[in-house]
Amino acid sequence: xxxxxxxxxxxxxxxxxxxxxxxxxxxQAWARDEPVWGVWNVPESxxxxxxxxxxxxxxxxxxxxxxxxxxxxxxxxxxxxxxDVSEAQLATARRLQQEHGLPFPLLHGSAESVPYTDASxxxxxxxxxxxxxxxxxxxxxxxxxxLRPGGRLVFLTNAFLHTLxxxxxxxVPAGDRLLRPAFEMFRVEWPDTTGVEFHLSHGDWVxxxxxxxxxxxxxxxxxxxxxxxxxxxxxxxxWARQWPCEEVWKxxxxx
Ligand SMILES: C[S@@+](CC[C@H](N)C(=O)[O-])C[C@H]1O[C@@H](n2cnc3c(N)ncnc32)[C@H](O)[C@@H]1O
Numbered sequence: 001x002x003x004x005x006x007x008x009x010x011x012x013x014x015x016x017x018x019x020x021x022x023x024x025x026x027x028q029a030w031a032r033d034e035p036v037w038g039v040w041n042v043p044e045s046x047x048x049x050x051x052x053x054x055x056x057x058x059x060x061x062x063x064x065x066x067x068x069x070x071x072x073x074x075x076x077x078x079x080x081x082x083x084d085v086s087e088a089q090l091a092t093a094r095r096l097q098q099e100h101g102l103p104f105p106l107l108h109g110s111a112e113s114v115p116y117t118d119a120s121x122x123x124x125x126x127x128x129x130x131x132x133x134x135x136x137x138x139x140x141x142x143x144x145x146x147l148r149p150g151g152r153l154v155f156l157t158n159a160f161l162h163t164l165x166x167x168x169x170x171x172v173p174a175g176d177r178l179l180r181p182a183f184e185m186f187r188v189e190w191p192d193t194t195g196v197e198f199h200l201s202h203g204d205w206v207x208x209x210x211x212x213x214x215x216x217x218x219x220x221x222x223x224x225x226x227x228x229x230x231x232x233x234x235x236x237x238x239w240a241r242q243w244p245c246e247e248v249w250k251x252x253x254x255x
Contacts, residue, residue, distance in 0.1 A: 003140075004085070004110055005112070006196075007133075007134075007135065007187070007196035008085055008110045008112065008134065008159070009195055010195060011085065011086075011133045011134075011195050011196060012085040012086050012087075012193055013194065014193065014194050015065070015084075015085070015086035015088065015089050015101060015173070016087060016089075016193040016230055017088075018090040018153065019088030019089045019092055020088070021097065022066065022089070022092070023066065023092045024154055025066070026065065026066025026067075026092050026093070026096060027066075027096065028236060029066070029082045030066070030067075030068045030071050030096045030099075030100055030113055032072075032123070032189070033075075034049065035049070035069070035072045035157055037049060037127065037157065037222070037248075038127070038128075038156055038222055038244075038246045039235065039245070039246065040222070040224035040225065040228035040230075040237070040240060040245070040246075040250075041225070041227075041228060042222060042223070042228065043225060044120070046179055047220065047222065047248065048153055048250060049154050049156070049247050049250075050054075050072075050076065050154075051123060051152060052122065053076075053077075054073055054076040054077050054078040054123065055076070055077030056067070056076070056077060056078075056079070057077075057078045057079070057122040057123050058078070058079050058081075058113070058120060058121045058122050058123070058221055059073045059078040059079065059080045059081070059091045059107040059121060059122065059123040059124070059125065059189070060080070060081060060083065060116075060120075060121045060124050060125075060154075061073070061080065061081070061082045061124075061129065062080045062114075062124060062125070062126040062129055062131070062134075062139060062143060063083070063084055063085070063111050063126050063128075063130035063131070063132075063134065063204055064082030064083060064084045064086050064089075064090075064093065064106065064107060064112035064129060065084055065086070065092075065093070065094070066088075066089060066092045066093050066094035066096060066155070067082045067084075067087045067097070068096075068172055069104060069125060069127050070082040070093075070104060070106075071096070071097075071100065072104055073123075073125070073220055074080060074098055074102055074104050075102070075245020076086065078123065079104075080104045080114075080237060081104065081105045081106075081107065081121075082104070082105070082106045082107070083106075083107040083109055083110075083111055083113075083114055084106070084107075084108070084109075084129070084208070085108070085109065085110050085179065089107050090108055093106055094098070094106060098104070098238060110134065110136050111126070111129070111139045111143075112130075112135060112136075112138035112139050112142055113131035113142065114142055114146055116146055118145050118146070118159035119145075119146070119147065119148045119149070119151075120146055120148075121146050121147050121148065121151060122148055122150075122151045123147075123151060123152050123154075123157065124143045124146060124147055124151070124152070124153045124154075125153075125154045125185065126154075126156075126157075127155070127156045128156065128157060128239070129146075129155075129157035129159075129210060130143075130155075131156070131157045131249075132157045132158065132198065133198070135187075135196070135198060136198055136200060136204075136205075136208045137208065137241040139215075140153075140208050140209060140212045141212040141213075142165050143212070144212040144214060144253055146212045147253040148253070149253055149254065149255020150252060150253060150255055151252070151253045152205075152217075152250065152251070152252050152253075153209075153214060153249075153250070153252075153253070154248065154249070154250050154251075155248070156222070156246060156247070156248045157247065158197075158199060158244065158245070158246060158247075159221065159222070159243075159244035159245055159246050159247040160182070160185070160199060160200065160201055160202060160233075160247070161243055161244055162174050162184075162200040162235065162239075162243070162245045162246070163188070163232035164178050164179065164180055164182060165177060165178060165179060166179065166234055167179060168180075168190060169190075169191050169234035170192065170255075171191055171224075171234070172233075172234075172235060173231075173232070173233065173234055173235050173236050173239060174235055174236075174239055174245070175239075176239075181239070183201075184200060185199050186198065186204065188201070202219070205219075205249060209251050212253050213253055213255075214251035214252065214253055215251060215252050216249065216251050217223050217246060217251060217252075218249070218250040219248070219250075220247065220248040220250070221244035221249060222244060222245065222246040222247060223240075223241070223244075224237055224240050224241055224245075228240075
């Protein structure tokens with residue numbers, strides 16, 4: 001661990017602390033048949049993040065956490081591998097694998113440097129994993145290296161607009177004003193947490209993805225579904241029904 005970049009070590013420590021509290025969500029998600037995405041649980045049938053067939057495909061989840069996304073991929077016939085930098089999150093993932101009788105490799109390590117040879121995978125995915133917590137200048141080229149030509153990368157993370165409207169301190173949800181300059185975003189450290197996040201403008205994502213050898217296929221502004229409910233410390237459903245709170249990028253490796 002000591003040779004990992006500082007932001008990776010800090011995020012590993014943060015997620016080791018948060019893993020116990022987070023396990024309940026992982027348990028519920030592992031038990032689901034149909035994937036639901038993001039904080040508003042939008043069903044896969046509405047959002048369509050997954051390729052129509054995953055049978056026989058080699059897939060990797062970058063920042064898998066409790067690995068429920070990996071479990072959904074495995075149940076759809078993919079040969080899946082999950083990688084995460086938090087031992088405690090992986091311990092939950094391993095327990096849930098045993099409880100559900102669904103073994104697949106889980107690696108302890110950073111998505112910025114994955115111990116697989118070039119062109120090992122057809123599909124890479126991250127839901128609030130590496131795409132939020134790892135440096136895009138490192139993990140995006142690494143995802144491109146891992147994918148075969150034509151392979152797909154899909155990730156879901158906070159919408160840039162939401163981050164611009166989010167108060168920095170306290171558990172106060174995003175309001176209807178821009179609170180920080182867009183041009184100073186990229187690496188973000190909130191004052192009340194020890195983690196390091198990465199929030200990119202759309203221009204930065206386009207350049208980062210294209211520069212790594214991807215063609216962008218879609219950018220989805222996620223809308224809560226009619227059945228979404230609840231409230232998060234940082235976002236209300238009312239806000240998310242008016243502005244994008246989350247976004248999905250879909251890209252395909254050139255070749
Ligand atoms: C909110 S969880 C998302 C994962 C999964 N969707 C879930 O909800 O369990 C974020 C995960 O990203 C992992 N993570 C953060 N930085 C990472 C990195 N550089 N490489 C791999 N995983 C990382 C954390 O350890 C954590 O388990």
